[in-house]
Amino acid sequence: MILARSWIVVGATIAVFAASVLISVGLAPAAPAERAAPLAIDGPAAARPWIRYGGWPNRDTSKFNSLSAIVSPPPPKAPRKIATPLGGDLPGNVGPDLSEIGKAGRDDEWLFNYIYDARVYNPETVMPPWGTHGLLSDSEIGDIVAFLKTLAKPAPFKSALDDPTRRPPPSEQRDNLDPMINPAMWAIEERAPALWNAAGPAGAACVSCHATPEQAFKTWAATMPRWEPRLGKVLGVEEFVARHAKATTGQDWLMESEENIALSTYLRYVANGAPIIVDLDSAPAKAAYERGEALSSRKIGALNFSCADCHSADKGAQKWIRGQWLGELRGQLDHFPTWRTSQQSTWDIRKRFQWCQVAIWADDLPPDASEYGDLELYLAAQNAGQKLSVPGIRH
Ligand code: HEC
Ligand code: HEC
Numbered sequence: 001m002i003l004a005r006s007w008i009v010v011g012a013t014i015a016v017f018a019a020s021v022l023i024s025v026g027l028a029p030a031a032p033a034e035r036a037a038p039l040a041i042d043g044p045a046a047a048r049p050w051i052r053y054g055g056w057p058n059r060d061t062s063k064f065n066s067l068s069a070i071v072s073p074p075p076p077k078a079p080r081k082i083a084t085p086l087g088g089d090l091p092g093n094v095g096p097d098l099s100e101i102g103k104a105g106r107d108d109e110w111l112f113n114y115i116y117d118a119r120v121y122n123p124e125t126v127m128p129p130w131g132t133h134g135l136l137s138d139s140e141i142g143d144i145v146a147f148l149k150t151l152a153k154p155a156p157f158k159s160a161l162d163d164p165t166r167r168p169p170p171s172e173q174r175d176n177l178d179p180m181i182n183p184a185m186w187a188i189e190e191r192a193p194a195l196w197n198a199a200g201p202a203g204a205a206c207v208s209c210h211a212t213p214e215q216a217f218k219t220w221a222a223t224m225p226r227w228e229p230r231l232g233k234v235l236g237v238e239e240f241v242a243r244h245a246k247a248t249t250g251q252d253w254l255m256e257s258e259e260n261i262a263l264s265t266y267l268r269y270v271a272n273g274a275p276i277i278v279d280l281d282s283a284p285a286k287a288a289y290e291r292g293e294a295l296s297s298r299k300i301g302a303l304n305f306s307c308a309d310c311h312s313a314d315k316g317a318q319k320w321i322r323g324q325w326l327g328e329l330r331g332q333l334d335h336f337p338t339w340r341t342s343q344q345s346t347w348d349i350r351k352r353f354q355w356c357q358v359a360i361w362a363d364d365l366p367p368d369a370s371e372y373g374d375l376e377l378y379l380a381a382q383n384a385g386q387k388l389s390v391p392g393i394r395h
Pocket of ligand 1: 248
Protein backbone atom coordinates (compact mmCIF):
# COMPACT_ATOMS: atom_id res chain seq x y z
CA MET A 1 0.00 0.00 0.00
CA ILE A 2 1.18 3.51 -0.76
CA LEU A 3 0.70 4.56 2.84
CA ALA A 4 3.04 1.89 4.12
CA ARG A 5 5.79 4.02 2.61
CA SER A 6 4.86 7.19 4.42
CA TRP A 7 4.67 5.02 7.48
CA ILE A 8 8.42 4.38 7.36
CA VAL A 9 9.06 8.09 6.93
CA VAL A 10 7.12 8.81 10.10
CA GLY A 11 9.60 7.05 12.32
CA ALA A 12 9.39 5.19 15.55
CA THR A 13 7.74 7.70 17.86
CA ILE A 14 4.64 8.21 15.81
CA ALA A 15 4.49 4.56 14.85
CA VAL A 16 4.38 3.64 18.53
CA PHE A 17 1.77 6.30 19.18
CA ALA A 18 -0.30 5.12 16.27
CA ALA A 19 0.00 1.51 17.32
CA SER A 20 -1.58 2.41 20.64
CA VAL A 21 -4.68 3.74 18.87
CA LEU A 22 -4.87 1.10 16.20
CA ILE A 23 -7.32 -1.65 16.82
CA SER A 24 -5.06 -4.27 15.35
CA VAL A 25 -1.60 -3.77 13.95
CA GLY A 26 0.45 -6.76 12.93
CA LEU A 27 4.04 -6.51 14.10
CA ALA A 28 6.29 -5.89 11.10
CA PRO A 29 4.10 -7.78 8.60
CA ALA A 30 6.20 -9.70 6.08
CA ALA A 31 3.84 -9.11 3.17
CA PRO A 32 2.02 -5.79 2.57
CA ALA A 33 -1.21 -6.18 4.55
CA GLU A 34 -4.41 -4.10 4.70
CA ARG A 35 -3.72 -1.72 7.53
CA ALA A 36 -6.83 -0.30 9.16
CA ALA A 37 -6.75 3.48 9.55
CA PRO A 38 -6.84 4.47 13.22
CA LEU A 39 -10.29 5.61 14.35
CA ALA A 40 -11.50 7.02 17.64
CA ILE A 41 -14.34 4.58 18.22
CA ASP A 42 -15.97 5.95 21.36
CA GLY A 43 -18.50 8.75 21.44
CA PRO A 44 -20.31 10.62 18.68
CA ALA A 45 -18.60 12.25 15.66
CA ALA A 46 -20.90 15.30 15.76
CA ALA A 47 -22.12 17.70 18.42
CA ARG A 48 -24.52 16.39 21.10
CA PRO A 49 -27.18 17.26 21.78
CA TRP A 50 -27.58 17.94 18.05
CA ILE A 51 -28.96 21.45 17.66
CA ARG A 52 -30.45 22.45 14.32
CA TYR A 53 -28.51 25.11 12.37
CA GLY A 54 -29.34 28.74 13.08
CA GLY A 55 -31.85 30.16 10.62
CA TRP A 56 -33.45 26.77 9.85
CA PRO A 57 -37.16 26.34 10.69
CA ASN A 58 -37.64 25.26 14.29
CA ARG A 59 -41.28 24.14 14.37
CA ASP A 60 -41.97 21.07 16.53
CA THR A 61 -42.20 18.05 14.23
CA SER A 62 -41.56 15.42 16.87
CA LYS A 63 -45.10 13.97 16.50
CA PHE A 64 -44.28 12.78 12.97
CA ASN A 65 -42.17 9.99 11.51
CA SER A 66 -38.47 10.64 11.06
CA LEU A 67 -35.75 8.38 9.71
CA SER A 68 -35.24 7.07 13.26
CA ALA A 69 -38.79 6.92 14.65
CA ILE A 70 -42.24 5.85 13.50
CA VAL A 71 -44.72 8.02 15.38
CA SER A 72 -47.09 9.64 12.85
CA PRO A 73 -50.82 9.16 13.42
CA PRO A 74 -52.19 6.23 11.35
CA PRO A 75 -54.33 6.81 8.23
CA PRO A 76 -58.11 6.67 8.71
CA LYS A 77 -59.73 3.27 8.17
CA ALA A 78 -62.75 4.68 6.35
CA PRO A 79 -63.84 7.95 4.71
CA ARG A 80 -65.53 10.40 7.06
CA LYS A 81 -69.23 11.22 6.66
CA ILE A 82 -69.84 14.90 6.15
CA ALA A 83 -72.87 17.16 5.92
CA THR A 84 -73.21 17.91 2.19
CA PRO A 85 -73.16 20.18 0.27
CA LEU A 86 -70.13 22.13 1.47
CA GLY A 87 -69.99 25.91 1.32
CA GLY A 88 -66.91 28.05 1.73
CA ASP A 89 -65.37 31.44 1.36
CA LEU A 90 -61.61 30.86 1.12
CA PRO A 91 -59.98 30.54 -2.28
CA GLY A 92 -57.27 27.91 -2.11
CA ASN A 93 -55.07 25.99 -4.43
CA VAL A 94 -53.71 22.58 -3.64
CA GLY A 95 -52.21 19.52 -5.36
CA PRO A 96 -51.57 18.72 -9.03
CA ASP A 97 -53.51 20.10 -12.00
CA LEU A 98 -57.01 20.48 -10.65
CA SER A 99 -58.02 23.13 -13.11
CA GLU A 100 -61.02 21.12 -14.29
CA ILE A 101 -61.75 19.12 -11.15
CA GLY A 102 -65.10 20.91 -10.79
CA LYS A 103 -66.42 19.00 -13.82
CA ALA A 104 -64.96 15.64 -12.80
CA GLY A 105 -68.14 14.46 -11.13
CA ARG A 106 -66.60 14.06 -7.68
CA ASP A 107 -69.02 14.53 -4.81
CA ASP A 108 -68.27 16.69 -1.79
CA GLU A 109 -67.67 13.80 0.52
CA TRP A 110 -65.12 12.23 -1.81
CA LEU A 111 -63.28 15.54 -2.29
CA PHE A 112 -63.35 16.24 1.44
CA ASN A 113 -61.90 12.85 2.31
CA TYR A 114 -59.36 13.03 -0.48
CA ILE A 115 -57.95 16.21 0.99
CA TYR A 116 -58.39 15.10 4.59
CA ASP A 117 -56.30 11.98 3.95
CA ALA A 118 -56.06 10.58 0.42
CA ARG A 119 -54.62 7.30 1.72
CA VAL A 120 -58.17 6.25 2.50
CA TYR A 121 -58.68 5.86 -1.28
CA ASN A 122 -55.12 5.45 -2.52
CA PRO A 123 -52.50 4.04 -0.14
CA GLU A 124 -49.72 5.01 -2.62
CA THR A 125 -50.65 8.67 -2.83
CA VAL A 126 -47.96 11.35 -2.49
CA MET A 127 -50.53 13.84 -1.23
CA PRO A 128 -49.93 14.98 2.36
CA PRO A 129 -52.63 13.88 4.86
CA TRP A 130 -53.78 17.43 5.55
CA GLY A 131 -56.50 16.42 7.99
CA THR A 132 -54.95 13.49 9.83
CA HIS A 133 -51.73 15.44 10.41
CA GLY A 134 -53.62 18.50 11.63
CA LEU A 135 -52.33 20.78 8.86
CA LEU A 136 -55.81 21.93 7.81
CA SER A 137 -58.97 22.11 9.89
CA ASP A 138 -62.28 20.59 8.75
CA SER A 139 -63.63 24.00 7.86
CA GLU A 140 -60.53 24.90 5.85
CA ILE A 141 -60.87 21.65 3.94
CA GLY A 142 -64.55 22.46 3.36
CA ASP A 143 -63.54 25.84 1.93
CA ILE A 144 -61.07 24.21 -0.41
CA VAL A 145 -63.67 21.72 -1.63
CA ALA A 146 -66.07 24.55 -2.37
CA PHE A 147 -63.36 26.31 -4.33
CA LEU A 148 -62.38 23.18 -6.26
CA LYS A 149 -65.96 22.77 -7.43
CA THR A 150 -65.77 26.14 -9.14
CA LEU A 151 -62.82 25.02 -11.32
CA ALA A 152 -63.96 24.02 -14.78
CA LYS A 153 -61.52 25.52 -17.30
CA PRO A 154 -57.90 24.53 -18.10
CA ALA A 155 -55.41 26.79 -16.34
CA PRO A 156 -54.01 29.39 -18.76
CA PHE A 157 -50.21 29.72 -18.95
CA LYS A 158 -48.81 33.06 -20.10
CA SER A 159 -45.63 31.44 -21.46
CA ALA A 160 -43.75 28.17 -21.65
CA LEU A 161 -41.86 29.19 -18.48
CA ASP A 162 -45.12 29.32 -16.54
CA ASP A 163 -46.11 25.84 -17.65
CA PRO A 164 -44.30 23.15 -15.66
CA THR A 165 -44.79 20.66 -18.48
CA ARG A 166 -42.97 22.92 -20.96
CA ARG A 167 -40.46 24.74 -18.68
CA PRO A 168 -36.92 23.47 -19.51
CA PRO A 169 -35.06 21.66 -16.70
CA PRO A 170 -32.26 23.75 -15.17
CA SER A 171 -28.71 22.89 -16.10
CA GLU A 172 -25.61 23.85 -14.13
CA GLN A 173 -23.02 25.41 -16.45
CA ARG A 174 -20.69 27.12 -13.98
CA ASP A 175 -17.11 25.79 -13.80
CA ASN A 176 -17.08 24.29 -10.31
CA LEU A 177 -13.27 24.00 -10.20
CA ASP A 178 -12.60 27.65 -11.04
CA PRO A 179 -11.74 29.45 -7.78
CA MET A 180 -12.98 32.72 -9.27
CA ILE A 181 -16.38 31.12 -9.70
CA ASN A 182 -16.68 28.62 -6.85
CA PRO A 183 -15.95 30.03 -3.38
CA ALA A 184 -15.70 26.45 -2.03
CA MET A 185 -12.35 26.22 -3.84
CA TRP A 186 -10.93 28.25 -0.95
CA ALA A 187 -10.92 25.03 1.07
CA ILE A 188 -8.72 23.42 -1.58
CA GLU A 189 -6.33 26.30 -2.12
CA GLU A 190 -5.96 27.67 1.40
CA ARG A 191 -7.80 26.04 4.22
CA ALA A 192 -7.22 22.30 3.81
CA PRO A 193 -3.45 22.61 3.17
CA ALA A 194 -3.14 24.71 6.35
CA LEU A 195 -5.10 22.15 8.36
CA TRP A 196 -3.10 19.31 6.83
CA ASN A 197 0.09 20.83 8.25
CA ALA A 198 -1.30 21.87 11.65
CA ALA A 199 -0.02 19.75 14.54
CA GLY A 200 -2.82 18.76 16.92
CA PRO A 201 -2.75 18.19 20.69
CA ALA A 202 -1.15 14.76 20.13
CA GLY A 203 1.83 16.38 18.41
CA ALA A 204 1.24 14.95 14.94
CA ALA A 205 -0.32 16.61 11.89
CA CYS A 206 -1.88 14.85 8.90
CA VAL A 207 1.32 15.59 7.03
CA SER A 208 3.38 13.69 9.61
CA CYS A 209 1.95 10.45 8.27
CA HIS A 210 0.69 11.47 4.82
CA ALA A 211 3.27 13.59 3.03
CA THR A 212 1.68 13.32 -0.41
CA PRO A 213 -2.10 13.10 -0.09
CA GLU A 214 -2.64 13.81 -3.82
CA GLN A 215 -0.85 10.54 -4.54
CA ALA A 216 -2.03 8.51 -1.58
CA PHE A 217 -5.74 9.35 -1.78
CA LYS A 218 -6.30 9.47 -5.54
CA THR A 219 -9.30 7.15 -5.34
CA TRP A 220 -10.01 6.68 -1.64
CA ALA A 221 -12.92 9.15 -1.30
CA ALA A 222 -14.69 7.54 -4.28
CA THR A 223 -14.82 4.28 -2.30
CA MET A 224 -16.70 5.95 0.54
CA PRO A 225 -19.03 5.50 2.31
CA ARG A 226 -18.37 1.94 3.33
CA TRP A 227 -19.37 -0.48 6.06
CA GLU A 228 -16.99 -0.12 9.02
CA PRO A 229 -17.01 -3.21 11.27
CA ARG A 230 -15.24 -1.42 14.14
CA LEU A 231 -18.13 1.03 14.41
CA GLY A 232 -20.91 -1.32 13.31
CA LYS A 233 -22.18 1.32 10.88
CA VAL A 234 -21.60 2.84 7.47
CA LEU A 235 -18.76 5.38 7.60
CA GLY A 236 -18.69 8.37 5.25
CA VAL A 237 -15.77 10.70 4.51
CA GLU A 238 -16.86 13.32 7.05
CA GLU A 239 -17.22 10.90 9.94
CA PHE A 240 -13.92 9.28 8.97
CA VAL A 241 -12.18 12.66 9.17
CA ALA A 242 -13.63 13.33 12.63
CA ARG A 243 -12.70 9.92 14.06
CA HIS A 244 -9.34 9.54 12.30
CA ALA A 245 -8.20 13.07 13.21
CA LYS A 246 -9.12 12.45 16.83
CA ALA A 247 -7.20 9.15 16.90
CA THR A 248 -4.05 10.41 15.18
CA THR A 249 -3.63 14.14 15.83
CA GLY A 250 -6.00 14.64 18.77
CA GLN A 251 -7.95 17.32 16.85
CA ASP A 252 -11.68 17.69 17.54
CA TRP A 253 -12.84 18.20 13.99
CA LEU A 254 -16.44 17.13 14.48
CA MET A 255 -18.76 16.69 11.51
CA GLU A 256 -20.17 19.99 10.22
CA SER A 257 -17.31 21.96 11.78
CA GLU A 258 -15.62 24.30 9.34
CA GLU A 259 -12.39 22.26 9.56
CA ASN A 260 -14.17 18.99 8.88
CA ILE A 261 -15.93 20.35 5.79
CA ALA A 262 -12.68 21.81 4.43
CA LEU A 263 -10.77 18.54 4.83
CA SER A 264 -13.64 16.38 3.57
CA THR A 265 -13.97 18.62 0.51
CA TYR A 266 -10.23 18.32 -0.06
CA LEU A 267 -10.16 14.52 0.28
CA ARG A 268 -12.89 14.24 -2.33
CA TYR A 269 -11.20 16.84 -4.53
CA VAL A 270 -7.98 14.78 -4.73
CA ALA A 271 -10.15 11.88 -5.93
CA ASN A 272 -11.81 13.96 -8.67
CA GLY A 273 -12.36 11.93 -11.80
CA ALA A 274 -12.40 8.63 -9.90
CA PRO A 275 -15.62 6.67 -10.43
CA ILE A 276 -17.79 6.01 -7.36
CA ILE A 277 -17.31 2.41 -6.24
CA VAL A 278 -19.51 0.76 -3.66
CA ASP A 279 -18.50 -2.42 -1.87
CA LEU A 280 -21.62 -4.47 -1.19
CA ASP A 281 -19.85 -7.81 -0.94
CA SER A 282 -20.12 -8.42 2.79
CA ALA A 283 -23.39 -9.40 4.43
CA PRO A 284 -23.42 -6.37 6.78
CA ALA A 285 -22.82 -4.00 3.84
CA LYS A 286 -25.70 -5.60 1.95
CA ALA A 287 -27.93 -5.30 4.98
CA ALA A 288 -27.00 -1.61 5.34
CA TYR A 289 -27.85 -1.05 1.67
CA GLU A 290 -31.23 -2.65 2.19
CA ARG A 291 -31.91 -0.52 5.24
CA GLY A 292 -30.94 2.54 3.18
CA GLU A 293 -33.34 1.55 0.44
CA ALA A 294 -36.16 1.08 2.95
CA LEU A 295 -35.40 4.45 4.58
CA SER A 296 -35.52 6.18 1.22
CA SER A 297 -39.12 5.12 0.84
CA ARG A 298 -40.21 5.74 4.42
CA LYS A 299 -42.86 8.46 4.63
CA ILE A 300 -41.73 11.07 7.11
CA GLY A 301 -42.69 14.44 8.52
CA ALA A 302 -45.93 16.35 8.74
CA LEU A 303 -46.08 16.40 4.93
CA ASN A 304 -45.55 12.62 4.84
CA PHE A 305 -43.10 12.42 1.93
CA SER A 306 -40.39 9.85 1.33
CA CYS A 307 -37.15 10.59 -0.49
CA ALA A 308 -38.48 8.39 -3.30
CA ASP A 309 -41.67 10.48 -3.58
CA CYS A 310 -39.58 13.41 -4.76
CA HIS A 311 -36.47 11.78 -6.23
CA SER A 312 -37.46 8.48 -7.81
CA ALA A 313 -38.09 8.41 -11.53
CA ASP A 314 -41.49 6.71 -11.22
CA LYS A 315 -42.71 9.39 -8.78
CA GLY A 316 -41.70 13.04 -8.45
CA ALA A 317 -38.29 13.07 -10.10
CA GLN A 318 -37.89 15.06 -13.34
CA LYS A 319 -40.80 17.26 -12.33
CA TRP A 320 -41.17 20.65 -10.69
CA ILE A 321 -42.07 21.24 -7.08
CA ARG A 322 -43.09 24.88 -7.03
CA GLY A 323 -40.09 26.61 -8.61
CA GLN A 324 -37.64 23.78 -7.94
CA TRP A 325 -36.69 20.96 -10.27
CA LEU A 326 -36.55 17.54 -8.65
CA GLY A 327 -33.48 15.57 -9.63
CA GLU A 328 -33.19 11.80 -9.72
CA LEU A 329 -30.94 10.01 -7.22
CA ARG A 330 -28.39 9.43 -9.96
CA GLY A 331 -26.32 12.60 -10.28
CA GLN A 332 -26.91 13.69 -6.69
CA LEU A 333 -23.66 12.59 -5.04
CA ASP A 334 -20.67 13.21 -7.34
CA HIS A 335 -20.47 16.95 -6.56
CA PHE A 336 -20.74 16.86 -2.74
CA PRO A 337 -19.62 18.76 -0.71
CA THR A 338 -21.08 21.50 -2.83
CA TRP A 339 -21.16 25.29 -2.68
CA ARG A 340 -24.72 26.55 -2.43
CA THR A 341 -25.02 30.01 -3.89
CA SER A 342 -28.39 30.53 -2.22
CA GLN A 343 -26.91 29.69 1.19
CA GLN A 344 -23.44 31.18 0.66
CA SER A 345 -21.87 28.09 2.24
CA THR A 346 -20.55 24.63 1.48
CA TRP A 347 -22.93 21.78 2.28
CA ASP A 348 -21.81 18.21 2.72
CA ILE A 349 -24.14 15.36 1.81
CA ARG A 350 -25.36 14.88 5.39
CA LYS A 351 -26.43 18.51 5.64
CA ARG A 352 -28.33 18.07 2.37
CA PHE A 353 -30.06 15.00 3.86
CA GLN A 354 -30.97 17.06 6.92
CA TRP A 355 -32.45 19.84 4.83
CA CYS A 356 -34.56 17.42 2.77
CA GLN A 357 -36.15 16.37 6.08
CA VAL A 358 -36.60 19.76 7.70
CA ALA A 359 -38.16 21.03 4.45
CA ILE A 360 -40.97 18.47 4.72
CA TRP A 361 -41.45 19.21 8.43
CA ALA A 362 -39.64 16.14 9.70
CA ASP A 363 -37.07 16.00 12.49
CA ASP A 364 -33.52 15.87 11.19
CA LEU A 365 -30.97 13.52 12.81
CA PRO A 366 -27.40 14.27 13.93
CA PRO A 367 -25.09 14.10 10.89
CA ASP A 368 -23.35 10.96 12.19
CA ALA A 369 -26.66 9.06 12.60
CA SER A 370 -26.31 5.50 11.36
CA GLU A 371 -29.52 5.97 9.32
CA TYR A 372 -27.73 8.60 7.22
CA GLY A 373 -24.87 6.16 6.69
CA ASP A 374 -27.31 3.57 5.35
CA LEU A 375 -28.99 6.18 3.16
CA GLU A 376 -25.65 7.47 1.85
CA LEU A 377 -24.55 3.93 0.97
CA TYR A 378 -27.80 3.41 -0.93
CA LEU A 379 -27.37 6.75 -2.71
CA ALA A 380 -23.75 5.92 -3.58
CA ALA A 381 -24.87 2.61 -5.09
CA GLN A 382 -27.35 4.50 -7.32
CA ASN A 383 -24.43 6.71 -8.37
CA ALA A 384 -21.86 3.96 -8.96
CA GLY A 385 -19.58 4.80 -11.89
CA GLN A 386 -20.27 8.56 -11.70
CA LYS A 387 -17.00 10.46 -11.45
CA LEU A 388 -16.35 12.78 -8.52
CA SER A 389 -16.26 16.49 -9.36
CA VAL A 390 -15.80 18.30 -6.05
CA PRO A 391 -16.44 20.91 -4.78
CA GLY A 392 -19.70 21.21 -6.70
CA ILE A 393 -21.60 24.42 -7.19
CA ARG A 394 -25.37 24.58 -7.14
CA HIS A 395 -28.18 27.00 -6.53
C1 HEC B 1 0.04 8.88 13.21
C2 HEC B 1 -0.05 8.70 11.80
C3 HEC B 1 -1.26 9.29 11.12
C4 HEC B 1 -1.69 10.60 11.15
C5 HEC B 1 -1.16 11.75 11.99
C6 HEC B 1 -2.79 10.68 10.23
N1 HEC B 1 -3.01 9.47 9.64
FE1 HEC B 1 -4.28 9.08 8.15
N2 HEC B 1 -3.78 7.12 8.22
C7 HEC B 1 -2.82 6.57 9.05
C8 HEC B 1 -2.80 5.13 8.85
C9 HEC B 1 -1.92 4.15 9.58
C10 HEC B 1 -3.74 4.85 7.87
C11 HEC B 1 -4.07 3.49 7.29
C12 HEC B 1 -3.42 3.57 5.96
C13 HEC B 1 -2.82 2.37 5.43
O1 HEC B 1 -1.70 2.11 5.81
O2 HEC B 1 -3.52 1.82 4.62
C14 HEC B 1 -4.31 6.13 7.48
C15 HEC B 1 -5.27 6.27 6.49
C16 HEC B 1 -5.79 7.48 6.07
C17 HEC B 1 -6.72 7.61 5.00
C18 HEC B 1 -7.24 6.48 4.12
C19 HEC B 1 -8.25 5.72 4.92
C20 HEC B 1 -8.39 4.30 4.55
O3 HEC B 1 -9.35 3.71 5.05
O4 HEC B 1 -7.54 3.76 3.84
C21 HEC B 1 -7.03 8.94 4.92
C22 HEC B 1 -7.98 9.60 3.94
C23 HEC B 1 -6.30 9.61 5.95
N3 HEC B 1 -5.55 8.70 6.62
C24 HEC B 1 -6.39 10.97 6.20
C25 HEC B 1 -5.73 11.60 7.26
C26 HEC B 1 -5.97 12.95 7.66
C27 HEC B 1 -6.97 13.91 7.02
C28 HEC B 1 -5.18 13.20 8.74
C29 HEC B 1 -5.09 14.46 9.58
C30 HEC B 1 -6.34 14.78 10.30
C31 HEC B 1 -4.43 11.98 9.00
N4 HEC B 1 -4.81 11.04 8.09
C32 HEC B 1 -3.53 11.83 10.00
C33 HEC B 1 -2.02 7.24 9.91
C34 HEC B 1 -2.12 8.59 10.19
C1 HEC C 1 -40.73 17.29 -1.09
C2 HEC C 1 -39.74 16.81 -2.02
C3 HEC C 1 -38.42 16.26 -1.48
C4 HEC C 1 -38.25 15.20 -0.63
C5 HEC C 1 -39.31 14.40 0.08
C6 HEC C 1 -36.84 14.99 -0.55
N1 HEC C 1 -36.18 15.89 -1.32
FE1 HEC C 1 -34.18 15.89 -1.72
N2 HEC C 1 -34.44 17.59 -2.82
C7 HEC C 1 -35.63 18.23 -3.05
C8 HEC C 1 -35.37 19.46 -3.79
C9 HEC C 1 -36.44 20.47 -4.25
C10 HEC C 1 -33.98 19.51 -4.00
C11 HEC C 1 -33.19 20.60 -4.73
C12 HEC C 1 -33.34 20.40 -6.17
C13 HEC C 1 -32.61 19.21 -6.67
O1 HEC C 1 -31.40 19.32 -6.89
O2 HEC C 1 -33.21 18.12 -6.85
C14 HEC C 1 -33.43 18.30 -3.39
C15 HEC C 1 -32.10 17.96 -3.42
C16 HEC C 1 -31.56 16.79 -2.91
C17 HEC C 1 -30.17 16.39 -3.04
C18 HEC C 1 -29.08 17.19 -3.73
C19 HEC C 1 -29.23 17.16 -5.19
C20 HEC C 1 -28.08 17.77 -5.91
O3 HEC C 1 -27.85 17.34 -7.05
O4 HEC C 1 -27.37 18.64 -5.39
C21 HEC C 1 -30.04 15.20 -2.39
C22 HEC C 1 -28.78 14.37 -2.26
C23 HEC C 1 -31.34 14.87 -1.85
N3 HEC C 1 -32.23 15.85 -2.19
C24 HEC C 1 -31.61 13.74 -1.11
C25 HEC C 1 -32.81 13.49 -0.49
C26 HEC C 1 -33.04 12.40 0.45
C27 HEC C 1 -32.00 11.40 0.87
C28 HEC C 1 -34.33 12.50 0.84
C29 HEC C 1 -35.04 11.65 1.89
C30 HEC C 1 -34.53 11.76 3.24
C31 HEC C 1 -34.92 13.61 0.12
N4 HEC C 1 -33.97 14.19 -0.67
C32 HEC C 1 -36.25 13.98 0.21
C33 HEC C 1 -36.88 17.80 -2.69
C34 HEC C 1 -37.11 16.70 -1.89
